Amino acid sequence: MLLSLIGQLLRARSDPLLPDEIMNLYHNSKAIGTSPDIKDLQTAASHITKLSKKTFIILDALDEFPKDTRGSVLSWIGEVAADHNAGSLSILVTSRPEADIVKSLEPLTNFSISLQSEIINADIRVYIQNSLDGRDGFKKFSKEIRSEIEDTLVTRSHGMFRWVDCLLRILQECLTPKAVKAALKELPKDLDSVYLRILDSIHETQREYIQRAMHWLAFSAEPLTLGQLAEAVVIEYDVNKYGEDPETLFDPNSLMSICPSLISFEDARDHKHFTQESRRLRLAHFSVKEYLI
Template sequence: MALLVLYRSLAIVQPRKSIRIDGQSGGADRIFISPDPLGSGGSGTKRSRDEQGSDIGERENTRIQDIRKWIGAPDPSTNFVAACNKMTEGTGLWLVNDVNFEEWKNQGGLFWLQGKAGSGKTFLCTTAITTLKDFGKSFGKPVFYFYFDSLDSSGSKTKYEGLVASLLSQIGTHSRYDHTDVESLYKDNEQGHTKAPAHAMKTTIQDTLKKCPKTQATYIFLDAMDECRTDNQFQVKNLIQDLLTLQNIHIFVTSRHSSLGLEEEIQAELLEKADGQIRWVDCQLTSLQELGTKKAIQKALKTLPKTIEDIYAYALDKIPEEHRDEAECLLQWILFSYRPLKIKNAAEVLAIDLEKQEVNNYRDDLSESNLHKIISSTIIVIAGGEYDEKNVQLAHPSVKEFLIRSKSGHSNKIYHKVKVESVEMAHEKFPLTWYAVHYWARHVEKVEDLDGKMTKLVMTLLKFENNFLNRILCWDKPNHYASKCISSETSDSALYHTCARRMGVGVIVRLLVDAGADVNAQLKGGEFGNAEFGNALQAAAAAYGENKGIVKLLVDAGADVNAQGGKFGNALEAAAAAYRGNEGIVKLLMDAGADVNAQGG
């Protein structure tokens, strides 16, 4: 005897309607149960010529077989046939004749059958599949199914990946459905030479079903969901919920009562201890999903961390020793980078060898799953960014607060010194070059107390060794390979260009001045050069943004406020001509003796 539960909402754990139907196995019309799963579309099942359609050529058939072989889905027909062979005639007809089943068959939605172990749920599911297949042949309504099986030797029938692979193999290659999406996935994975991840297979299933005509009903049967791995059941339920948002979808699920009971146990425990903290609940669910057995989940429920801080501390403690340096490096970048860290650049970050001061030639494949092997999804998540590129970011603002407060980020003293021989090589082998060029000075500025090592690093960067920095500083110019970039290799040109940068560079200017840079050095250049402002003071006065501190530093160091040259003629004209006018700088220059009547450029 099984308990029949008919759901009409997406809230799987809160059914609208619960009906117990007493055992009605006898007295029903005879039903023929065929052991041949025609039309299932499953891997290894043979379709009839009529079902495939006479217009499908041999070449396309071969292509479809190649795609099915590539997907490599577990074959659910073996479970179907095994159940058919054990059943007697008339088994389960009371279910398919029930008004609730008939309503679901015609209207769609979710039909969830629950019962104790050994109550015949698999036989009832198999009867329903057979009935719908006969119905589908007459009215053109495809039927797909999957049996979770804890006795499966390969283990694939206990996993979410096995389910989506099977459904993709059945739905994506069925003669009544568009094959475009599954063929596209096949091509995207090097014509079947690489495996597709589960999320990509799920998306392909959804995209294929979205292309169905509104009148095209799709029936999906999932038997014994309680035999799915515990840590995969959330994904299965999410798949069910997402599929139910599509039109004309009919989903039939069977499971034991205990599966739902565990979910209710989790719900009750979390609600009792949450104290209104949604983030705390979210973190606990993420952690519980990583556990593989009911026993482990129940044990974890008894030892839940009491606060969000405890959760974060536990997640950091769980980072494997082999990944701790990588995790620290990634967290530093995520915490303090002025730009979001793209997932493709995360590999570049980890390729930096600080001990050897070079970029490794190899790159690890940092997929989303691999990143979460380094740092838990409680701490970081992968989110969409600009131009469909994915970014690695902190899972919640509270994570940043925790890391900063606990000094896990080790302050803003982040630096990566890398030996690079040319701009071309840097850009090809080290895509973070652009970020380094534009933001390194801002990171230095954030350091409150430069130690000897940091000072030495900054001065090394400013030496124009091998003319590298000279060229890299011109990188953002339209003609960054032009020969008209400044050619001097002295600290004077470094001072000039540093002042011209449109970012806070006070610390660097101070270091250069202390190192003996000439604050009154006049540099030549023009529209296509990199010394259009003539001298450091004019460059600082003209720069967009509030550069008053740098201008004052130069004036205090003896810069001539009336020095002539460059695009604007003098610093006062440069400040006045700046975007929106640098009024504070104008006043500072006038107080320092700037001649308001001096001829401009």
């Protein structure tokens, strides 16, 4: 994270020359053939932020940072905030309210927004309205049915955009208004219940491959492409040979069509620069991995 932050801060500078501290850090680490020490990276990042009159840092999903090293990140945030003049540095952090994060950041916070509060309902309502108007699956329903979907999801969402998104995907597959009304009466109460319903709805002949795909994505050492994942899910662990019969390969496009709520493309914004099978995949949300584990 710190290496990425340093790189972004340097690219934002108008001065093309690298600061001496960065050059020294590079040469010192190169000389001993190792990556820079975390403390040195923290010092370098703090130094770079001081080179600009105003710096904005955004740290998204801090709760997804590994717990065993998250403490050092939280300490650095406190140190860098205290080491800057008022108004010269602004840090935006998004996270679930994990106890250690709240304890560390609450004393530093000037302004916070809770996604479980009523003030977020307006944003959720706009998101639902745009989805109902823009997705083909909802165009077959009357205005009254769409309004019922909107009001019910806003009321039951409790600030969970992810819950709303998954339920919209489920509801757009309903064929009749009666089916929509029935689904709205039996909405899952939390994300775990949503994921269970999604998996249960997958045809039994496909479920094994989808579960394999999600396990590969959850525990692979590096991001997998769609083509790699399509091959990985058909590997049988009790055989000595693999790949001789091309008919055994899993259709890669099926992975995305069967469970779009659970798996998504990592490079969705740059899809024009990749072939379909070379695009990298990830679990659609960190909560999916938590559910699997």
